[in-house]
Amino acid sequence: MKVLVTGGTGAIGKFLLPLLLENKHEVIALTRSVTKAPLLEHLIELRGRLIKSLIAFLISYPAAFALARARGALRSVLLATLFLPLAASVIVKAFAWTILLRSDGIVNETLIALGIIEDPIRMIFTETALIVGAVNIFLPFMILPIYAIVAQLDPRYAEAAATLGASPAGTFFRVILPLTLPGIIAGVALVFSLSVSAYVVPTLLIGERYPTLATTIAKAYLLAREPGFGAAAGVVLLTIAIIIVTLSAWLGREQASR
DSSP, X not given: OOOOOOSOOHHXXXXXXXXXXXXXXXXXXXXXXXXXXXXGGGGGGHHHHHHHHHHHHHHHHHHHHHHHHOOHHHHHHHHHHHHGGGGSOHHHHHHHHHHHHSTTSHHHHHHHHTTSOSSXXXXXXXXXXXXXXXXXXXXXXXXXXXXXXXXXXXTHXXXXXXXXXXXXXXXXXXXXXXXXXXXXXXXXXXXXXXXXXXXXXXXXXXXXXXXXXXXXXXXXXXXXXXXXXXXXXXXXXXXXXXXXXXXHHHHHHHHHHO
16 A cells, blocks of 8 residues: 655654654554544544643633732742743653653653552553643643733722622622633633644644544545545634634624723
């Protein structure tokens, strides 16, 4: 069975192509079976993208407040921990997670040393590994928009709400949360868009076990030789991106008009 390899793949393509060509016959068989399935089935992966966005938000929201409330050297340290990972390549960070999560990696060895597990458990090439790695890689893109809004909040808003008899929960849900919605909308849109279009991260952390739109497009062109399906999947990916941008812009305008 022949495998079509196109030229001009670039540095990343030349690096990742051997990963796709390993066990090429099985990959091509899997790809052909996938491309024959209804395109709607590939949208199931959006569930994972929503989970990543939700987890990133739950971590980023308190982190943004902690960053905004920090002062002096502590803020400098927190900002450094936020920006320094952005200087590293996505490939490097994804490979780092493969090292951490493998059977003889730090995570398994730590769990065994603590007596939580007796034998190494499989972590790499699972959906959990993909979610953990993607959330870690995309987390700064959620924190920064929220932090930009939180840093501008006047602390007297909360004091005024408390003076008028609002409870801490009422102050948060009726004052703080609505004021930070623009940052939340921007952060969720960024993380969701990056997750949907991610190619390197799912390829390295989960391989062929969890097909995504980006990996399906690559297989359609590079392995299955079905450019029609690849183009259709590309249109779906572009449509999702347009919907995300349009929806986030509309929500931002609605929030600003209130």
